[in-house]
Amino acid sequence: MRLAVTGATGFVGGAVCRAAVAEGWQVTAFGRRPEADARHVGGAAYRSWDIGAGRLADPPGVDAVVHCAASATDTGVAREVWRTNLLGTHHVLVSFPACRLVHVSSASVYDPRRPTVRAKEHEAPVDRYFNAYAAAKAAAEQLVLSVARDPVVLRPHAVYGAGDTTLLPRLLENVRCGRLLVPGTGRVLVSMTEVDSLARACLLAAAAAKAWPSVYNVADSAPVTIDWAVRGLLASAGVRARPVYLPAWLLTPPARLFPGGRLNRYVISQFAVERTLDITAAIDRLGYEPVPTKFPAKFPAA
Ligand SMILES: NC(=O)c1ccc[n+]([C@@H]2O[C@H](COP(=O)([O-])OP(=O)(O)OC[C@H]3O[C@@H](n4cnc5c(N)ncnc54)[C@H](OP(=O)(O)O)[C@@H]3O)[C@@H](O)[C@H]2O)c1
Structure with missing residues (x-):
């Protein structure tokens, strides 16, 4: 199989490249930066492409594309987030119009x-979101489902693993004096997604003979509590810190308590209430095999 992977220099895209190369796929890796670490992309051929700037002039012939490139931030400039996540997805679609798009x-x-x-x-989708990231991800899904010839949409949540660029770094940068302020009680449940399992789901979706229905939640085998997840992530990074929980009502308006704006409505909505996913469709239709959520000792953030 010939595969193109966007966002290959990132956390998820790198894992997809390495998994695909290990399975013998012929992979072309795309990222925005001029060059990529060959180990990160599993030795795949690398090309630089800013997907927000326009379509690819000379796309390689491939059987499938795994589209991971995104501005994956809840605090980014809205214009840049929309440019990458929606306009960029449009450019991926018109560059690869005839193949499976994961x-x-x-x-x-x-x-x-x-x-x-x-x-x-x-x-999902719903009619309103708290930030440009979620709104643009929802709009991009709709674009893909309405335009792509052979689309599969995967919805992971709280992706973790070695090389994490998002979740773990975000927790670590908010540790102060051995404490991490976390909205909510810590007792609510959350579905998390191990990055190599997500990579395998991407390859299953890319290779599936018939991928119907086209939208799949992808998460670990069972939800965990926020407290278990936060403590496990901190311990896995070798950081001695304990979570201190703040009732969500105390955080209104969040900007007053946290002038930096790091604890915004979106973050509160992710930590203070249950966020769990039904993964039955991915198991039954894609052959996805979820793993239990488990944090290896000492895995580094990017
Ligand atoms: N991490 C999570 O917890 C999580 C959870 C749910 C869904 N997701 C989704 O998973 C996907 C991958 O996320 P990630 O965690 O791997 O993010 P990441 O580590 O920040 O990687 C983002 C990737 O997108 C590329 N990119 C950004 N802007 C681009 C542009 N204008 N043109 C071309 N490439 C561009 C980056 O390239 P350069 O580095 O070369 O600039 C990088 O390869 C995203 O679609 C995200 O929405 C992630």
């Missing part, structure tokens, strides 16, 4: 105002 979306497309309880795929 679009790595996000569980952020579920309703941020209500708990996500074993959410099924049809429960």
Whole structure:
């Protein structure tokens, strides 16, 4: 199989490249930066492409694309987030119009105002989001599903593993004096997604003979509590810190307590209420094999 991977220099895209190369796929890796670490992309051929700037002039012939490139931030400049996540997805679609497109979306497309309880795929999108990231991810999904000839949308949540660029670094940068302020009680459940399992799901989706329905939640085998996850992530990074929980009502308006704006409505919505996914469709239709959530001792952030 010939595969193109966007966002290959990132956390998820790198794992997809390495898994695909290990399985013998012929991989072309795309990232925005001029050059990539060959080990990160599993030795795949690398090309630089800013997907927000325009379509690819000379796309390689491939059987499938795994589209991981995104501005994956909840605090980014909205214009840049929309440029990459929606306009960039349009450019990926027109560059590769005829093949399977595996679009790595996000569980952020579920309703941020209500708990996500074993959410099924049809429960998103909704009409309002808290930030440009979630809104643009939802819009990109709709674009892919309406335009791509052969689309598969995957929705992971809280992706973790070695080389994490998002979740773990974000926790670590908020540790102060051995404490990490976390919204909520820590007792609510969250579905997490191990990065290599997500990479395997991407390859299953790329190779599936018939990928119907086209939208799949992708997460570990069972949810965990926020407290268990936060303590496990901190310990896995070798950081001695304990979570201190703040009732969500204390955080309104969040900007008053946290002038830096790091603890925004979106973050509160991710930690203070349940965020769990039903993964039955991915197991039954894609052959996805979820793993239990487990944090190896000492895995580094990027
Ligand atoms: N991490 C999570 O917890 C999580 C959860 C749910 C969903 N997701 C989704 O998973 C996907 C991958 O996320 P990630 O965690 O791997 O993020 P990441 O580590 O920040 O990687 C982002 C990738 O996108 C590329 N990129 C950004 N802007 C680009 C542009 N304008 N043109 C071309 N490439 C561009 C980056 O390239 P350069 O580095 O070369 O600039 C990088 O390769 C995203 O779609 C994200 O929404 C992630």
